[in-house]
Amino acid sequence: MPRINESDLEWSETTHGGTAFERKKLGSAAGAERLGASLYELPPGAASWPYHFHAGNEEAAYVLSGEGTLRTPDGEEAVEAGDFLLFPADPSGAHRLRNDGDEPLRYLAVSTMRDPDVTVYPDSEKVGVFAGAPPGGDGERVVSGYFRRDDAVDYWEGES
Secondary structure, eight states: OOOOOOSSSSSSSEEEEEEEEEEHHHHHTTTTEEEEEEEEEEEEBOOSOOBBBEEEOOOEEEEEEEEEEEEEEEEEEEEEEEEEEEEEESGGGGGGEEOOSSSOOEEEEEOOOOOSEEEETTTTEEEEEEESSSOOOOOSSEEEEEEEGOOOOOOTTTTT
16 A cells, blocks of 8 residues: 655745745555645645636645635635535636735645546636646646637637
């Protein structure tokens, strides 16, 4: 049985604008192929990944410590240690966490790892496309990229 202790892993850091967090990819470190699991820490005043939802992968988060705000299509609500948050693989699952507290917001994020997947970013009107390895996966992708939704073209455009 594969086993990993989070203290054996180094944090990776992501920082861009208001997004700032540390992450330990527990699932991939343990060899998981169809289940993603990551430990996240958001410092006070920071937010997680941009507001998004997945078309192919369900996500969930369990708040371990700290407090913050969860944004969903229904608005914003406070979250705290002990809260379990489910994000379906459709527009109703759009989400972003923000740390409004004075201490780090620490949570375990879990997701299915279905491939291919499309991520949708309602605020910036972008989509992300992933094939060969799902978002968060470590495998090589045959197709991936982010595109403005307004760049859509007709199916037959450019074809003869």
